[in-house]
Amino acid sequence: GESVGLHLPTLSVQEGDNSIINCAYSNSASDYFIWYKQESGKGPQFIIDIRSNMDKRQGQRVTVLLNKTVKHLSLQIAATQPGDSAVYFCAENIGGNTPLVFGKGTRLSVIA
Amino acid sequence: DGGITQSPKYLFRKEGQNVTLSCEQNLNHDAMYWYRQDPGQGLRLIYYSQIVNDFQKGDIAEGYSVSREKKESFPLTVTSAQKNPTAFYLCASSIGGAATKELFFGEGSRLTVL
Numbered sequence: 001g002e003s004v005g006l007h008l009p010t011l012s013v014q015e016g017d018n019s020i021i022n023c024a025y026s027n028s029a030s031d032y033f034i035w036y037k038q039e040s041g042k043g044p045q046f047i048i049d050i051r052s053n054m055d056k057r058q059g060q061r062v063t064v065l066l067n068k069t070v071k072h073l074s075l076q077i078a079a080t081q082p083g084d085s086a087v088y089f090c091a092e093n094i095g096g097n098t099p100l101v102f103g104k105g106t107r108l109s110v111i112a
Numbered sequence: 113d114g115g116i117t118q119s120p121k122y123l124f125r126k127e128g129q130n131v132t133l134s135c136e137q138n139l140n141h142d143a144m145y146w147y148r149q150d151p152g153q154g155l156r157l158i159y160y161s162q163i164v165n166d167f168q169k170g171d172i173a174e175g176y177s178v179s180r181e182k183k184e185s186f187p188l189t190v191t192s193a194q195k196n197p198t199a200f201y202l203c204a205s206s207i208g209g210a211a212t213k214e215l216f217f218g219e220g221s222r223l224t225v226l
Contacts, residue, residue: 009152032213043116043202043217044155089154093213097162099145099170100215104154 012109019077021106023090026071032093034100035064035075039086047075047088077108085110114139118203118218125190125197125225133188133221135203142208144186145215148172149200158201161186190223198225 013019025033031052036044050057050064050073057064063076073090087107091100116137125131135144143162147155157170161180175194180186186205190197200222204215 034214036217041220041222043204043219044215045217046214049214091215099157099160102147102155104152 009104010107010109012111013080015080015082015110015112017080019075019080019084019108021075021077021088021108023073023075023103024071025073025090025092027092027094027101028068028071030092030094033064033066033073034091034093035062035073036089036091036102037084037086038089038105044089080108080110082110082112084108116203116205116216116218118201118221121219121221123221123223125223127225128192130189130191131223133190133201133203133223135186135188135218137184137186137203137205137216137218139205139216140183141205141216142183143206144180145204145206146170146176146178146186146188147202147204149202149220155202158188197223199223 034049035047037047038044048059048062048064050066055066061078065074087105089102089105091102119134145160146158148158149155156172158176159167159170159178161167164180164183167178167180175191177189200220202220203218206215
């Protein structure tokens with residue numbers, strides 16, 4: 001089975017509010033994590049990444065938090081906009097020659 | 113512009129037919145991947161290739177075949193042995209080795225079996 005999972009399959013957020021998308025991973029050896037955004041009918045696009053030696057990384061309007069103690073990853077989107085509506089996937093690199101493992105995704109809907 | 117090109121974007125197939133999905137990249141990436149995506153599910157790995165003339169099965173390789181004769185090309189054939197081929201197929205590449213890191217995705221090919 002997948003080692004990466006999500007707490008909430010769907011999330012509805014009012015425009016302007018902050019969004020938090022969560023991801024649980026089960027492989028303590030994972031050393032790298034990525035968040036992807038996938039708009040309808042398109043391929044996933046890279047948002048932000050974080051290595052296991054960090055617990056926080058910020059981008060433009062996005063922040064990724066990593067809690068290795070409880071194997072939890074979250075993506076925070078500040079001032080959510082309609083253009084943020086998409087499915088968000090987390091992915092982990094468990095090392096060796098194994099490709100990234102993806103979670104099932106969370107659909108974010110922004111209410112105007 | 114550099115990127116990954118998948119074709120066709122939409123494809124219809126009759127049962128019992130093989131179809132081939134094209135994936136071309138001009139990013140000079142060594143590794144390429146094929147994923148399948150079904151509604152409500154994440155990305156499931158079909159095949160991947162770390163280098164030319166080499167490829168490995170992913171989690172759901174049955175009913176699919178690939179080739180990697182050129183660095184820039186990684187076509188996927190959906191054979192008649194694939195029992196439920198209707199899905200959205202995504203091709204991706206990465207800089208070097210399957211263990212790396214950021215994947216760059218194409219725009220996908222949607223296959224529908226009639």
